[in-house]
Amino acid sequence: MSRADFSDQFPPEIAARITGSVLNEGRATVVLDVAGLSDEQRADMERLIQDKLEAREDVGGVRVVMTAERKGPMIIAIGSGKGGVGKSTLTANLAIALARSGVKVGLVDADIYGPSQPVIFGSQGQKPDARDNKPVPIESKYGVPHLSMGHLVAPGKALAWRGPMAGSALGQLIEAHWSKDMEVLLVDLPPGTGDVQLTMIQKFKPAGAILVSTPQDLALIDAARAGQLFDTAGVEVIGLVENMSGYACPHCGEVSDPFGAGGVEAAAGKLDLPFLGRIPLDIAIRQGSDAGDPPAAGDSSMAEPFLRIAERLQAWISAKN
Numbered sequence: 001m002s003r004a005d006f007s008d009q010f011p012p013e014i015a016a017r018i019t020g021s022v023l024n025e026g027r028a029t030v031v032l033d034v035a036g037l038s039d040e041q042r043a044d045m046e047r048l049i050q051d052k053l054e055a056r057e058d059v060g061g062v063r064v065v066m067t068a069e070r071k072g073p074m075i076i077a078i079g080s081g082k083g084g085v086g087k088s089t090l091t092a093n094l095a096i097a098l099a100r101s102g103v104k105v106g107l108v109d110a111d112i113y114g115p116s117q118p119v120i121f122g123s124q125g126q127k128p129d130a131r132d133n134k135p136v137p138i139e140s141k142y143g144v145p146h147l148s149m150g151h152l153v154a155p156g157k158a159l160a161w162r163g164p165m166a167g168s169a170l171g172q173l174i175e176a177h178w179s180k181d182m183e184v185l186l187v188d189l190p191p192g193t194g195d196v197q198l199t200m201i202q203k204f205k206p207a208g209a210i211l212v213s214t215p216q217d218l219a220l221i222d223a224a225r226a227g228q229l230f231d232t233a234g235v236e237v238i239g240l241v242e243n244m245s246g247y248a249c250p251h252c253g254e255v256s257d258p259f260g261a262g263g264v265e266a267a268a269g270k271l272d273l274p275f276l277g278r279i280p281l282d283i284a285i286r287q288g289s290d291a292g293d294p295p296a297a298g299d300s301s302m303a304e305p306f307l308r309i310a311e312r313l314q315a316w317i318s319a320k321n
């Protein structure tokens with residue numbers, strides 16, 4: 001058996017996809033990376049390779065092995081143990097903050113129980129176009145193309161889905177037509193440790209995960225459980241974020257801590273995980289999110305905590321690359 005280089009026989013767009021070739025007693029085997037190609041394009045390429053090589057005197061038969069090695073964006077999951085702790089708010093604002101610093105980033109809203117990204121991005125009611133049966137992400141004015149369960153099904157419909165359906169819907173969103181130069185895909189997971197999280201870990205192993213929690217004990221215990229799931233599956237927990245910590249009264253300025261304060265940082269210390277930062281409880285964050293005007297897109301003081309956490313995430317991403 002000997003390695004053979006057939007690449008000069010093919011046009012560059014095919015040669016670039018040939019990841020290996022072997023000639024063994026007149027039988028040629030060509031390994032073709034078909035990621036991102038439609039079934040028709042795959043069949044055309046296979047035929048062209050077979051015709052070209054079969055025409056050679058030294059080749060008696062040709063086998064084309066197709067692989068779809070995912071070379072797509074780095075997937076980063078944003079999870080939480082409990083619902084309502086601000087996971088979607090963090091995911092959207094982190095994505096916007098990364099985009100502001102030049103990262104090519106997309107967002108997948110995999111929260112079938114409460115897809116809120118269409119509201120945050122002001123894209124509710126829009127239906128993504130489809131090409132080759134795959135959705136095309138919806139552009140946004142914040143430079144973050146996104147796709148949500150909320151774009152695929154009517155509100156409340158997905159609630160009754162069983163595991164495999166939820167998993168395959170997640171697959172559709174992740175394997176959508178993300179642009180070739182997309183570097184990072186942030187995935188807003190449903191809260192807890194259910195089917196969607198398991199599919200995410202098994203099928204689309206994220207490079208890392210961020211966990212969000214409010215500072216009170218119960219939320220923290222659940223967050224630690226979610227962290228364990230990632231850890232067991234060999235997905236690095238990039239760090240913990242404390243949301244809704246410290247409430248500054250808009251009238252008198254006095255800071256109170258409805259959910260306690262500092263609990264997430266302390267928990268991160270105990271679990272030996274990095275602490276990425278805290279986001280205060282501020283009505284402007286809720287109002288901006290509900291109005292499709294996420295704070296990280298603006299220049300108010302509310303953008304700052306998100307920009308700082310995004311900087312830490314970017315440092316982690318750079319170290320990985």
Ligand SMILES: Nc1ncnc2c1ncn2[C@@H]1O[C@H](COP(=O)(O)OP(=O)(O)OP(=O)(O)O)[C@@H](O)[C@H]1O
Nearest residue numbers: 083084085086087088089114280281282285286289
């Ligand atoms: N720091 C904050 N200050 C004020 N309001 C906030 C803050 N973080 C989130 N919220 C608001 O709290 C509500 C829940 O937040 P969000 O939807 O981001 O949570 P979630 O963890 O994704 O919830 P779910 O599990 O339902 O998806 C939203 O109305 C959001 O605008």
